[in-house]
Amino acid sequence: MLHIENLTIRRGPDYRIALPLLSLQRGEVAAITGASGCGKSTLLEMIGLILRPETLDSYRLGDSATALDIADLLHEDRQKALADIRARRLGFVLQTGGLLPFLSVRQNIELPRRMLGLSVASEPVEDAIERLNLAPLLAKKPGQLSIGERQRVSFVRAIAHEPDLLLADEPTAALDPIQARKLFELIIELVRRWRIAALLVTHDWDLVRDCGIRNLVGVPDDKAPKGGTVFHDAA
Numbered sequence: 001m002l003h004i005e006n007l008t009i010r011r012g013p014d015y016r017i018a019l020p021l022l023s024l025q026r027g028e029v030a031a032i033t034g035a036s037g038c039g040k041s042t043l044l045e046m047i048g049l050i051l052r053p054e055t056l057d058s059y060r061l062g063d064s065a066t067a068l069d070i071a072d073l074l075h076e077d078r079q080k081a082l083a084d085i086r087a088r089r090l091g092f093v094l095q096t097g098g099l100l101p102f103l104s105v106r107q108n109i110e111l112p113r114r115m116l117g118l119s120v121a122s123e124p125v126e127d128a129i130e131r132l133n134l135a136p137l138l139a140k141k142p143g144q145l146s147i148g149e150r151q152r153v154s155f156v157r158a159i160a161h162e163p164d165l166l167l168a169d170e171p172t173a174a175l176d177p178i179q180a181r182k183l184f185e186l187i188i189e190l191v192r193r194w195r196i197a198a199l200l201v202t203h204d205w206d207l208v209r210d211c212g213i214r215n216l217v218g219v220p221d222d223k224a225p226k227g228g229t230v231f232h233d234a235a
C-alpha cells in the first residue's frame, strides 16, 4: 500500500537522511525511532509531502492496480496535486494537537470530511469516538480538554477522512506512561481495524517492543560523506 525506494533528504548543507526501502501493507503500523536529532521528524515530513527529497526513485501510495507514483509529482514540483494527496490520502497527528480552538470537538473532528465534500456520517469516526471515550467531550472546545483528551481527539480527526496513511509525530509524548500506552495501543487497534497504514514517531522503545509493531530505526549512516542517518527495520 505504501512503497518507497531510495529516498534521501538533506538537512542543512551536510546532513543526509536516507531511507533505502520501505513497504507497508494496509493495517500495518511501524514505529520510527532513533536518537534525538537523527531525523525522525524530517523523514515523516518528507513522507507527508511537506519537504522535498534530494533523491527518490519511487513513492507509491494506494493499492497496486491504482497506485500513483508520487515521486514524479515531487520531481516535477506539482504543488496542487501534492496538496490534494496530502488532504485526501494522508492523515497527520501533530505533537501539539493542532485543533482549532474556536470549534467544538465534534466540529474539529468533522472538519476534514466537510472540507473534502464527504458526508459527515462515518463509521470509523463513530467507532473511534466510542473506543476512545470521547462522547462526553463532543460539545466542548479544545481549551476545555486535558492534554490526553486533546491527543485522542487529534487522532480521531486525523483518520476522519479515512486516509490511506496516518503519520503521527510523537502522538503520546505529552502523556504520562500509562495514558501513553493506552492511546498507543488504541491507535494500533483502530489503524488495523480500519486498514489504514501508519507511521508513528516515538522515543518509547519499550512501548514499540511490547506492542509488537515494526520498528524503523535511524542509525548513523557510514555512506553519508559528511554524516547522516539511515533508517532500516530493526532486527
Ligand SMILES: Nc1ncnc2c1ncn2[C@@H]1O[C@H](COP(=O)(O)OP(=O)(O)OP(=O)(O)O)[C@@H](O)[C@H]1O
Pocket (backbone or CB within 6 Å): 011, 012, 015, 034, 035, 036, 037, 038, 039, 040, 041, 042, 043
Ligand atoms: N528546518 C531545518 N533546517 C535545517 N536543519 C534542520 C531543520 N529542522 C531540523 N534540522 C536538523 O535536522 C536534523 C534532524 O532533525 P529532526 O527534527 O528530524 O530529528 P528528530 O530525530 O525528529 O529529533 P527529536 O527526536 O529530537 O525530535 C537535526 O540535526 C536538526 O538540527
